[in-house]
Amino acid sequence: MAEDLSSLQQVRGRVKWFDPTKGYGFIKCPNDGPDILLHVNVLRNFGQSSIADGSEIEVVTHRTDRGVQAVEIVAIAPPERDDTPVLSDLADLDAVELSNSPLEPARVKWFDKAKGFGFANVFGREEDVFLHVEILRQSGLSDVQSGEALAMRVIDGKRGRMAVEVLAWEIASSTQKKEA
Numbered sequence: 001m002a003e004d005l006s007s008l009q010q011v012r013g014r015v016k017w018f019d020p021t022k023g024y025g026f027i028k029c030p031n032d033g034p035d036i037l038l039h040v041n042v043l044r045n046f047g048q049s050s051i052a053d054g055s056e057i058e059v060v061t062h063r064t065d066r067g068v069q070a071v072e073i074v075a076i077a078p079p080e081r082d083d084t085p086v087l088s089d090l091a092d093l094d095a096v097e098l099s100n101s102p103l104e105p106a107r108v109k110w111f112d113k114a115k116g117f118g119f120a121n122v123f124g125r126e127e128d129v130f131l132h133v134e135i136l137r138q139s140g141l142s143d144v145q146s147g148e149a150l151a152m153r154v155i156d157g158k159r160g161r162m163a164v165e166v167l168a169w170e171i172a173s174s175t176q177k178k179e180a
Helices: 040-046 095-100 133-138 169-179
Strands: 008-019 026-030 036-039 057-064 067-077 104-112 117-122 129-131 148-158 160-168
Touching: 008 036, 036 040, 036 117, 040 067, 040 148, 104 129, 129 133, 129 148, 133 160, 148 169, 160 169
Parallel strands: 036 067, 129 160
Antiparallel strands: 008 026, 008 057, 026 036, 057 067, 104 117, 104 148, 117 129, 148 160
8 A cells, every 4th residue: 555645744842752672652742742752763763772751853754543653753962061070080171072072882891770870892892881861862862782883983081981972873874874
């Protein structure tokens, strides 16, 4: 059966909430329209397994008799944040210098959202890299899974190596290709 393309619409909204365990969440429309269902498979097709609440998101939607749902993600921007560093290790760092540091390929060793932290390993290095839940949130992610591939900007913090920005591997690799 062919899909009715007349019901497709591109909209921009904010993630109301997303639960990776349940496999779905909702996007709040800016024009007070109905909330938009965001299924984890649509998010995975974009290259992420989670998204932070409050993230700005642009999606293609499809209206069904059960409501409006996202069928494709066009863009995601992390939630707005103030300039106050979330971790004391970041208080004295230059934002421009951080953004110019290289993205390093890494894999999640483990992450416990309830504890608010976990660790990853940069490929080719043995030491653990600390991952804090607020760094994930500022990067537009709400959770990561053991074994998940990431790209991270890493610094030597007061207590060891730590991530200061985290991107889903697919997003980072497509961004790098566009810049090349």
